[in-house]
C-alpha cells in the first residue's frame with residue numbers, strides 16, 4: 001500500500017538507534033477537514049531532532065511507544081518544503097500544486113485567545129510536527145518522509161525567489177529566532193543584539209538581526225567561527241572561552257538571544273549585566289532534560305533585566321520572515337545531503353558531532369520516493 005493510505009519515512013522505535021533511521025511505511029493521521037498533504041521536496045535537519053530521537057528531553061519512554069493508535073515508530077523532520085497534493089474540504093489557505101513550508105508545529109485549536117492573537121505556537125492544544133500527541137492519541141510523524149500531513153494554517157506560502165533547499169531552514173530554525181528578535185527590538189532606536197551559539201539557529205539569528213537593523217555581536221565558545229560570523233553580517237565577535245570576555249560589554253544589549261544547545265558553557269552571571277535596563281535574555285536553546293540554567297538573583301538586580309524563552313513563531317511571522325529574506329537578500333548557509341538511509345544517518349551523526357556549517361538540508365525526495 002502507498003500514498004494516500006500509507007506514507008513512507010525514515011523511522012526509529014528505540015532511542016539507541018537514533019543515528020540509523022530505517023525506511024518504513026506507516027499510517028498517516030486521520031485526514032481532517034483543514035488538513036493538507038504535502039509531498040516532500042526537501043527537509044532541513046534541526047538539533048531538536050537529535051534530542052527527540054535520543055529521547056533527551058524526557059525521562060519517560062519515547063512518545064511513539066505510548067501512542068494509542070497508528071505507528072509505533074518515529075519519523076522526525078520539521079523544516080519541510082514541498083508541494084500540496086491534497087486538501088481537506090474546509091481548506092482555504094492553499095491549493096493543490098502550491099509550494100509550501102511546514103515548521104515544527106502541525107496543528108493548533110485555531111479558536112483560543114492565543115490562536116486569535118498571532119500566538120498559535122503557544123496554543124494549549126498545539127501539536128508539534130513530530131513526536132507529539134494528537135487528541136486521539138496518534139503520535140505525529142514528521143518530514144523525513146514521502147509526505148507529511150498538517151493543518152492548513154501551519155503550511156506557509158513561499159515566495160518564488162527563495163530556492164527550496166535554502167528556505168527549508170527558515171521554517172523552524174529561522175522562525176524560532178525571528179520571533180523573539182522582532183518582539184524584543186521592534187521600535188527601538190539603534191538596537192544591539194547578542195547571539196550566543198553560532199550553529200543552525202545562531203547563524204540565521206545573525207542575518208535576521210542585521211536585516212531588522214540591529215548591530216550584532218556573535219558569541220561563540222572559541223574563535224573558529226569568527227570569519228564566518230563576520231561574513232554572515234556580525235559587527236563584533238566575542239569568544240566566551242576567553243578570560244574577561246565581558247569586560248567593556250556592560251549595559252550594551254537590547255536582547256541577548258541564546259541559541260546554544262547546551263547550558264554547560266553559559267555564564268549567566270557574566271551575561272546578564274551586559275543587558276540594558278529591563279531588557280531580556282531569551283533562550284531558544286533547549287538542552288538535554290538534565291541540564292539547568294544557573295544564575296544568582298543579584299545578577300538581575302543592577303539593570304532589572306529579565307530572563308525567558310521563546311517557542312517557534314506564528315504563521316504571520318513565518319510569512320514576514322520569508323519576505324524579509326527576499327527583501328534583504330539573505331539565505332541560510334546550507335550543505336545539502338541526498339536523502340536515503342545513509343544520508344539521514346550521516347546528517348544526524350555530523351550534526352551531533354558539531355560538524356555542520358551551518359545547516360543541513362536533505363534533498364532529492366522525489367527521486368528517492370518516486371513521487
Ligand code: NDP
Pocket residue numbers: 045046047048049051104172173176196197198199200201202219220221222225259260261262263264265266283284285286287310311312351354358
Ligand atoms: P546546532 O547544533 O546547529 O547549534 C548549536 C550551537 O550551540 C553550536 O553551534 C555551538 O555554538 C553551541 N554549543 C554546542 N554544544 C555546546 C555546549 N556544550 N556548550 C555551549 N554551547 C554549545 O543546533 P540548532 O541551532 O539546530 O539548535 C539549537 C538549540 O535550539 C537546540 O537546543 C534546539 O533544540 C533548540 N531549538 C529550539 C526551538 C524553540 O522553539 N525554542 C526550535 C528549534 C530549535 P558555538 O560553537 O558557537 O559555541
Ligand code: ZN
Pocket residue numbers: 046047048049078104172173
Ligand atoms: Zn527545529
